[in-house]
Amino acid sequence: MRRPDNIAFGVNDPLPPRLALGLALQQLAFLGALMVIPDIYARASGLPEPGGFLNIASATLLVSALVIVLQVRALRYLGAGYYYPLQTTGAVLPGMYLVASLPGSGLDAVFGMVWVVGLTQIGFSFLILRMRNIFTTEVSGVAVMLIGLGLGALGLQQMFGTSAYSQPLSGASLLAGALALATMVGCNVWAKGLLKLLAPLAGLLMGMALSLLLGLLPEQVQAWQALPWLRLPQLPAFGWRFEAGAIVPYAVTGFALALTSMGTQTIVQRSADADWVRPHLRPLARGVRAEGVAHLFAALVNGLPLAASGGAVSLAAASGSASRYLGYWTAALLLLAALVPKLIGAWLLLPAPVMGALLLYLATFTTLSGLQLIASRMLDNRRVLAVGLGLVVGTGMPVIQPALQKLWPALAYVALSGLAAGVCVTVLMSSVFRLGIRQGTRKRFVLASTTLDDITEFLESQGRLWGARHEPVRRAELVGWQVVEALTSHHLVAGPLSEIEVETGFDEYIFTLIVRYRGGLLPLAKQPPSAEELMASTEAELQMAGYLVSQSAHSARASSNADGLCTLRLTFEN
Known part of the structure; x- marks a missing residue:
């Protein structure tokens, strides 16, 4: 695993304590800003204030701290080995409202049945390794790009006061958001050292300071002052009860959260590895499984279901850190916050436009990363349609869902x-x-009339059909033409037409090129001839041609049978 240029600390690099604390506070500010979700649910359920909200928030923070530790510890069957936290999400609220509306149901069933979400994710995690040909790089690109576009849309809603969770728009609040965004961009582009790494935190602090100076938060400040400093939460606050009607909506929720996790983990893997080319499915499956275990714990303590936070991952990457050690610092602060109501309430002080500025800042990095993933593959019309329709439907869900309802x-x-x-x-x-797409295609070429364009056009059409990366196809084109030139110049192909058969194969990981012909075998030399040998013998030229072919492919093998049929098999890593 090679660390990218924009990442100062790789996955296994320890963080200096001062920087680690700053990055963890930055993560805490982002993750906690969505504490508005348990606040909304507590108010909608008629729970007493502030105890009802604090119990749900504390339980949810404990779950979030646990899952971070599980992920970064990376046990044999549990944990991705990367830093990626979970956060509250409004996407789980409709299912919870449905369970609460069932006859005879109550909050003990709403929270106690969250184990269904966990079991769904655990079950799905064992299917991921069988999805190698389904969860391809372009699908990963769609997921990452939709996460980025979703962050951007939410940021605009927060910035301009159109979100259900945001405050009404005013000139002063918009100014605070604009200042926060300008500070983040300025620190990222022109600052150096610690300030550059903590650009998002600097922007949040500037926006918060201006909001306080402009008197935008008088009511929130009064509510915060009334909260105690230390409080042991009542866990579980509501208890547990089995409700059969909750199984289907919570299973659907678990499936949606598993897909979100796969997209978020793709961001993590790509941001941590400069040589990344496709999702690594084993750690991805362990990550989804760890989330499932965390949701079993959430049912035990009555916490909300959580979603993998693409924003928090993008925030860490934008700050130059892919270190899993950040997880321990963040988990410790989340655990502390679960016991300190003042910290929980402080998140509700953060103005919506300031949080919107942070979301817009992160959306730029994430969206472009997804676009790069999609563009890294050769796409024919079928794949263009699949990717395009996915993006259109994903971005159009705010229009589609009300119509379907x-x-x-x-x-x-x-x-x-x-x-x-x-x-x-x-x-x-x-x-x-x-x-109807065959994984192997054959075509015959007459050497006397075959050009480089013929080989290139054939191999590129196959690459687009299968969605291969550009690099292995380009190498296959060059090596294929080297083979044609060697066979032609050394008259190795027998017969009046001097025909060869070219076969291609693809299995997502390997691009295979097979050349068959009748005649003399092209020797795949392991050592090049010396300069003196090249000057003295044409056999040395053939040896050099075979050496170049063998060195240009990931693996090369030549064989012939008693009938004089020669087979040259070349593979290229995708």
Whole structure:
């Protein structure tokens, strides 16, 4: 694993304590800003203030701290080995409202049945390794890009006061958000050292300071002052009860959260490895499994279901850190916050436009990363349609979902996120378009009339059909032409037409090129001839040609049978 240039601390690099504390505070500010979700649920459920909200918030923070430790510890079957936290999300609220509305149901069933979310994720994690040909790089790109676009849309809603969770827009609040965004951008572009790494935190502090100076938060400050400093939460606050009607909505929620996790982990893997080319499915499966275990714990302590935080991951990457050691610092602060109501309440002080500025800042990095993933693959019309439809559906869910709810009112309780919907559409379309595509294709060429363009056009068409990366296809084109030139110049192909058969194969990891012909075998030399040998013998020229072919491919093997049929098999890592 090679560390990218924009990452100062790799996955296994320890962090200096002062920097680690700053980055962890930055993470804490971002993750805690969505404590508005448990506040909304507590108010909607009529729970007493502030005790009801604090119990849910504390339990949720404990779950978040636990799952971070599980992820960074990376046990044999549990944990991704990367830093990526979970956060509260409004996408789980419709399912919880549905369970609460069931006859005879109560909060003990709403929170106690969260174990269904966990079991769904654990079960799904064992299927991920079988999804190598489904969760491809372009699907990963769609997921990452939709996470970025989702962050940007939420940021604009927060900035301009159009979100259900945001405050009304005013000139002063917009000014605070603009100052926060300008500070983040300025520190990232022109600052150096610690200030550059902590650019998001600097922006949040500047926006918060201006908001206080302009008197934008008088009511929130009064509510914060009334909170105690230390409080042991009542866990579980509501208890547990089995409710069969909760199984389906919570299973759907678990599936959507698993898809979100796969997209978020793709961001983590790509930001940590400069040589990344596709999702590493084993750690990805362990990460989803760890989230499932965390949701079993959430049911035990009555915490909210959580989603993998693409924003927090992008925040760490934008700050130059992919270190898993950041997880221990962040988990410790989350654990502390669960016991200190003043810290929980402080998150509710953060003005919505200031948080919107942070989301916009992170969205730029994440969206471009997804676009680069999609562009790294060769795409034919089928794959363009699959990717394009996934992006359109994913970004259009705010329009699509209300329309579907009018047709089927029961869908009001299923909040399928744009990410989950877009990935599902891309996977479905890709699976349908795979029908009729052969994993191996053959074509015959007459050496006397074959040009470089003929070889290039054939191999590029196969690369686009299979969605291969540009690099292995380009190498296959060059090596394929080297083979044609060697066979032609040394008259190795027998027969009046001097025909060769070129076969290609692809399995997502290996691009294979097979050349068959009748005649003399092209020797794949392991050592090049000396300069003197090249000057003295044409056999040395053939040896050099075979050496160049063998060195240009990942693996090369030549064989012939008693009938004079020669086979040259070349493979290129995708």
